Amino acid sequence: MIISRNSLLCILLLLAAVCHARELPVLPKPQYIQSSQGNALFSPNFRFVFKNVSTDTTQWLNRHWQSGKKTGTQAAFTVGLLGKDAAFDAQVTAVIDYARHPLGDEGYVLINKDGRRMLAAYTGKGLFYGIQSLRQLTRSGWDKEIVIADWPDFAHRAVYDDISRGPVSTVDYVKEQIRRMAELKINNLSFYIEHVVQPLSHPDFAPAQGKFTIAQIKELSAYARDYNMQLVGSFQSFGHFEKILALPQYRSMGETSTLISPLDPRAKQFLENVIGELCDAFSSPYFNVNCDETFDLTKGRSKPYIDSVGAARFYADHLKFLYDVVKKKGKQLMMWGDIALEHEEVLDMLPKDVIYLTWEYGEKSSYANWIDPFVRRGLQYVVCPGVLNSYRMFPDMVMARANIDGFASEGKAKGAMGVLTTVWDDGGTYLFSGDWYGIYVAAEKSWNAAPLEKSTFNKRFEDIAYGMSDGRYVKALFQLMELRSLPLTYNLNDQLWQQKILPQPGKQLILNNDSAPEALAILDSAKHTLKDAKPRLNETDIRTLLYSIDQYRIMMQTRLGIARIVQSYQALPASGVQRAAELKKSIAVTSDLLTEYRRLRAGFRKAWLQENQPHWLDTACLPYDRKIAALETLQQSLQALVKNNSSVLPTASSLTLDIRVTNQFFFKNWMLTGFFAGVPGTLPEFLYAENEEYNKPPSPGDFTTFKGKNYRWQKYSSTEGGITDLDAWFNAPKGAAVYAYCSITTTNAETVNAYLGAAQPAEVFCNGVKILRTEGKADEQMIRLPLTAGVNHLLIKLNKAEDRPWMFTFRLDDQIKVTNHKHKYQLNAKIKTYEAD
Numbered sequence: 001m002i003i004s005r006n007s008l009l010c011i012l013l014l015l016a017a018v019c020h021a022r023e024l025p026v027l028p029k030p031q032y033i034q035s036s037q038g039n040a041l042f043s044p045n046f047r048f049v050f051k052n053v054s055t056d057t058t059q060w061l062n063r064h065w066q067s068g069k070k071t072g073t074q075a076a077f078t079v080g081l082l083g084k085d086a087a088f089d090a091q092v093t094a095v096i097d098y099a100r101h102p103l104g105d106e107g108y109v110l111i112n113k114d115g116r117r118m119l120a121a122y123t124g125k126g127l128f129y130g131i132q133s134l135r136q137l138t139r140s141g142w143d144k145e146i147v148i149a150d151w152p153d154f155a156h157r158a159v160y161d162d163i164s165r166g167p168v169s170t171v172d173y174v175k176e177q178i179r180r181m182a183e184l185k186i187n188n189l190s191f192y193i194e195h196v197v198q199p200l201s202h203p204d205f206a207p208a209q210g211k212f213t214i215a216q217i218k219e220l221s222a223y224a225r226d227y228n229m230q231l232v233g234s235f236q237s238f239g240h241f242e243k244i245l246a247l248p249q250y251r252s253m254g255e256t257s258t259l260i261s262p263l264d265p266r267a268k269q270f271l272e273n274v275i276g277e278l279c280d281a282f283s284s285p286y287f288n289v290n291c292d293e294t295f296d297l298t299k300g301r302s303k304p305y306i307d308s309v310g311a312a313r314f315y316a317d318h319l320k321f322l323y324d325v326v327k328k329k330g331k332q333l334m335m336w337g338d339i340a341l342e343h344e345e346v347l348d349m350l351p352k353d354v355i356y357l358t359w360e361y362g363e364k365s366s367y368a369n370w371i372d373p374f375v376r377r378g379l380q381y382v383v384c385p386g387v388l389n390s391y392r393m394f395p396d397m398v399m400a401r402a403n404i405d406g407f408a409s410e411g412k413a414k415g416a417m418g419v420l421t422t423v424w425d426d427g428g429t430y431l432f433s434g435d436w437y438g439i440y441v442a443a444e445k446s447w448n449a450a451p452l453e454k455s456t457f458n459k460r461f462e463d464i465a466y467g468m469s470d471g472r473y474v475k476a477l478f479q480l481m482e483l484r485s486l487p488l489t490y491n492l493n494d495q496l497w498q499q500k501i502l503p504q505p506g507k508q509l510i511l512n513n514d515s516a517p518e519a520l521a522i523l524d525s526a527k528h529t530l531k532d533a534k535p536r537l538n539e540t541d542i543r544t545l546l547y548s549i550d551q552y553r554i555m556m557q558t559r560l561g562i563a564r565i566v567q568s569y570q571a572l573p574a575s576g577v578q579r580a581a582e583l584k585k586s587i588a589v590t591s592d593l594l595t596e597y598r599r600l601r602a603g604f605r606k607a608w609l610q611e612n613q614p615h616w617l618d619t620a621c622l623p624y625d626r627k628i629a630a631l632e633t634l635q636q637s638l639q640a641l642v643k644n645n646s647s648v649l650p651t652a653s654s655l656t657l658d659i660r661v662t663n664q665f666f667f668k669n670w671m672l673t674g675f676f677a678g679v680p681g682t683l684p685e686f687l688y689a690e691n692e693e694y695n696k697p698p699s700p701g702d703f704t705t706f707k708g709k710n711y712r713w714q715k716y717s718s719t720e721g722g723i724t725d726l727d728a729w730f731n732a733p734k735g736a737a738v739y740a741y742c743s744i745t746t747t748n749a750e751t752v753n754a755y756l757g758a759a760q761p762a763e764v765f766c767n768g769v770k771i772l773r774t775e776g777k778a779d780e781q782m783i784r785l786p787l788t789a790g791v792n793h794l795l796i797k798l799n800k801a802e803d804r805p806w807m808f809t810f811r812l813d814d815q816i817k818v819t820n821h822k823h824k825y826q827l828n829a830k831i832k833t834y835e836a837d
Contacts, residue, residue, distance in 0.1 A: 080120055092120045106126055167428065295702070393489075461474065579645075667809075756774065756781050
């Protein structure tokens with residue numbers, strides 16, 4: 001076939017138009033869109049002409065529409081309720097057969113075509129959501145004809161913000177969240193609450209500078225109601241109770257240090273009082289009693305009773321008590337589903353109208369394990385994906401996007417009543433303004449469960465969130481996400497930020513900068529991408545992303561700068577003039593780092609107080625304060641050397657420069673338990689525990705036992721680059737013993753060389769078999785480590801036999817590529833796994 005030159009030109013012009021076609025600037029994406037190239041006026045000055053709408057609803061809708069209204073000529077836009085007036089219904093039907101679409105209570109029809117400008121819905125809620133789409137179209141300058149029929153795939157569209165593990169939002173910032181989420185058609189907002197509310201019955205457990213009073217909750221509930229949103233009440237009512245139980249006046253209510261006791265009358269009265277007040281304050285007909293992650297369920301003071309009735313019955317009985325408390329207040333009980341999935345018989349013990357919040361935050365090929373047990377029983381459930389800041393420098397948006405997309409889609413297919421997207425802040429140093437990309441993904445999928453089209457979504461996201469169309473925010477965001485695969489910044493964990501940059505006097509530090517130059521190149525590219533971004537809306541998000549990029553950059557610059565200072569000090573020339581010149585170079589490095597740390601700290605503090613109450617801010621700033629103090633001390637020491645010009649140089653250790661710069665990968669993360677008091681020079685004879693129930697490889701929160709006493713396994717991360725300083729962690733006497741545990745996963749069975757540096761006697765076990773006993777005399781001892789395919793369990797028993805440093809290091813051969821998430825290590829992984837916890 002021969003194509004003429006003119007025809008080819010037309011085809012090319014058409015292809016160019018398609019390639020540059022702008023995505024409809026509405027988010028969430030409408031269910032049905034009928035568009036054309038015809039021009040249509042979209043103006044923020046539309047004047048609503050109401051049909052069949054009550055006066056109260058008219059005033060409400062006008063107030064929300066006119067909040068950003070400009071002056072000028074006003075074109076009429078007809079807004080009316082369907083099913084009230086045959087003539088109005090016919091006008092809508094002439095353009096779109098709306099009856100073919102399941103609009104329901106929250107759906108709407110939006111028309112701007114052939115001179116007709118109409119918004120129609122069955123309810124005021126539907127009109128409100130139609131106005132949000134109209135607002136986005138007018139704000140974005142959309143100028144083409146459009147017909148939209150839209151409705152939600154889920155009735156319950158919620159966001160759940162963690163305000164108990166660090167940042168506690170201000171009332172004003174919650175109002176900003178409500179306004180912004182309402183435009184995205186989210187209709188429920190809730191908070192993870194352990195201790196940051198102040199009920200009138202128990203006003204003494206909330207932090208002084210980080211809490212919501214009952215009056216403030218009622219104020220926020222009323223504010224949310226005006227934005228077509230409800231606040232869902234929440235209170236931890238079983239586990240995660242350590243913050244309240246740590247207070248002397250409440251300690252006796254504990255089953256353990258982390259669980260409130262279901263059998264304690266005072267504890268039950270406490271829960272009834274607090275939950276009752278919160279039920280009255282929060283506007284939603286639901287109330288979440290949480291009750292997740294009850295790690296100590298069978299390990300507390302009620303253990304004999306629990307052994308007699310079973311853990312499932314003990315757990316279910318407490319939930320029935322909470323169910324009655326909530327029901328008396330006219331609320332429907334929500335609870336996390338993890339313990340019920342662990343003990344499925346619980347699902348058959350509880351009332352059938354309980355709503356289960358089933359959660360999983362990782363990227364999975366299927367979420368059947370978290371959905372099907374509820375489906376089989378015909379129970380109500382909500383799927384709960386996540387945006388995780390948890391012990392991260394920035395939320396992993398690659399994981400969050402895939403998790404929200406997959407979980408919501410499978411939930412829709414299997415009858416979930418809603419999507420509750422959680423935002424977790426474990427670690428406590430985060431800004432919510434870094435989470436909004438995940439919130440927009442959640443809003444999209446909660447309304448429209450169709451598979452997420454990433455490229456088109458990203459364009460609409462930037463248009464709606466920031467009034468930008470150049471892709472700079474999204475590009476910079478996902479450039480930052482490239483750090484998730486590098487050894488130094490793997491999984492975006494915050495351990496790098498918590499690392500000491502200099503050791504204490506008399507101590508040593510290991511510094512591995514293997515991937516620092518690569519990370520710095522990524523960060524420089526991301527910063528360049530974001531440099532010329534010109535947002536018209538929500539500029540705070542841009543500043544927060546830029547802050548995170550700069551925070552990572554200063555970490556890399558610090559590590560590389562400290563390495564240069566160490567190497568320079570080790571090679572200082574004998575000449576006083578040359579020596580002074582080299583020292584001045586090192587002083588300049590510390591001075592530049594100090595300037596940047598102080599700038600970033602001031603910016604972080606300002607940003608924190610724009611979102612949050614002062615509670616926890618000092619803790620969040622501690623890494624800054626420690627780094628600034630360490631650099632100031634080093635700077636002063638170097639300046640003194642230049643001034644004194646002594647021929648005798650201090651040792652590197654006295655200058656806090658005893659740093660081993662190496663490319664070797666040392667294991668930094670362990671689970672530790674102990675210390676066990678014993679006879680000097682001996683170790684306990686058992687492997688994991690003397691009690692058969694606990695004699696197994698541990699999970700976080702598990703116990704071991706020794707001489708009838710419980711010891712909890714604790715997560716540990718070395719802040720010295722891989723040196724595990726047991727003296728600093730345990731302050732144990734001579735004769736004590738400690739266990740260190742990690743897992744090592746490998747695809748194929750292989751025996752690898754490992755190296756243990758232990759200054760005191762130690763034993764090494766692999767998969768329960770002792771493979772080494774050392775008296776702790778050598779700096780490093782090689783071990784032939786026999787690994788099986790899959791997960792391997794490594795246990796090191798460490799004894800404090802003498803009054804000398806009690807510490808150890810552990811590494812594998814240099815050629816073995818190691819990645820890790822906390823205490824779980826992977827060897828030579830072809831596909832890196834990114835864990836959600």
